[in-house]
Amino acid sequence: MCWTAAMAATPAPPIECREVTKRYGHIVGIDRVDLVVEAGSRTGLLGPNGAGKTTLLRLLVGILRPTSGDARLFGISVADATARRRVGFMPADPAFYPALTGLANLELLARLQGADTPDRGWALDRMGLDDADLHRAVGAYSSGMRQKLAIVQAVQHRPDLVIMDEPANRLDPFAHHNFEDLVVELARRGCAVVLSSHALAEVEAVCDRLAMIQSGRVLVHESTSRVLARAPRRLTVRYRRAPASLPPGLQAPELHDRRLDALIPGHRPDVLRAVLADQAVEDVLVQPATLEDVFLDLYKGQQP
């Protein structure tokens, strides 16, 4: 097979951003973003408030126009409305027609999408919305129910890419759990899921890739496991007697009496071996790094 034929046979990725910039006058929303999202992946978009997450998502679904660069969905420029044919979008604050029932809102949005709704029943079941709920006016819904309806409308037409902005906001713990199952199931079918969230535990549980944004730039875009493996782990050591010296390579060591608290850098098993080599060690506890640790470390100095 020649090179061009091979290229033609390769399906375009659900999302492909090249040097995408969005400015609002002098303010930079996102800055030269390069991002490729593959089919079947679950990407968590992380960053502090104002980092540019929502700007990027809204640009992908055509609400915003890029200032420069090239953003494509399935190989089609986001400037072309047809690029959104295989996309489901869930906004952070879904504003349905309050006078219409949940079902009427779902019908309307499906008609605007120009698609059938093969997955509506499945998504409703997953999110715990029943017939009685669907026949009530959305104006009478709780904020959690509106959020569930927003998730359903984003996936009801079986899209190949689902983009969600703060999807788990206002969901109760049961719905939260069901939502995580829904995302995993979507990805298992080959659908790419991109979600922006501040619920780091949820992102860690659901997403297999992370894109971390700071001041409009994507700083990190790699697998969640790799990001976590690189992050420092918390180490607690209890000694029988106070050690004469501390093993080299520890970060932020604090020795109180016979207890040592420190961080072990990622990919440094030699440091842990050096700790364990001390005959005076009585007990060791190593806690894996969490996404929260990674987040706080990456964005330290960013908080107001």
Place this chain on the structure above:
Amino acid sequence: MSSASTALVVAEVRTRYRTLLALGAGALVFELALAGTYTALGGAAGLAQSFGKNQPAFLSAFAGGRGINIFTPSNYVGFGFVHPLFLVLTLTVGISIGTASVAGDIETGRVDLLYARPLHRTTLFDSRLGLWAGAQVMVVVAGLVGSWIGTTLTHDLRGVSPMLLVRIGAAYLPLAAFFGAVAFAASASSHTRGHALAVTVGVASLAYLVNFLALLWHPLAWAARVTPFGYYTPLQPSGRIDVTNVVVLLVAAVLLIWLARWWLERRDLV
């Protein structure tokens, strides 16, 4: 109309039907009541007696004309269609739907649900235009029907030809189209509905004031032609539809809509 457009129009109608029905009923009742007062006020003779031989210029200007005797049966009926209450009732249709079309979507956040679909922005915009056109005709026709019932029931107005009402309707709809187009253009370029509303109401109020002063004060007469109201003259003595006026208003409306669609395609919806 596409399936998507139809669905959006149906959703909007289900949301707004009470308002639209109230506006239509208001226009109908107002014109009916106005016609009904003609005999009660003594008809042409009684009204002329009340206001004296020389009709106040203010009254004539208020009725949208200069030096016109508004107490003749046909002019009295025509007066009902330049009365500020009728203007407010009918123009509210375009202002309400127009300002809600883009700016309202942005303000409520509905823009994220509607405009993230595989549709051109102008498809959604045009759907609202279609809704407005239908609603506008309905409310104006309600006013015309009210007037027709009133003239039929009022002995002193029975001589008024129904064709007068057809002529008034044909002259008024382009004016309503112009102000609706202003509302849609303001909405397509605004971030909030309040801003779009302020622009539209500001344009309408200023145009009304300038036209009123132009009709009142002769040296300013030329100014009437720079306002849309200068192209709406239901109290014309000729009794014919002024095609030039209709064309000017419609062309201005089409240009505004074209501008709105052009801008909408390029702007950020935030």
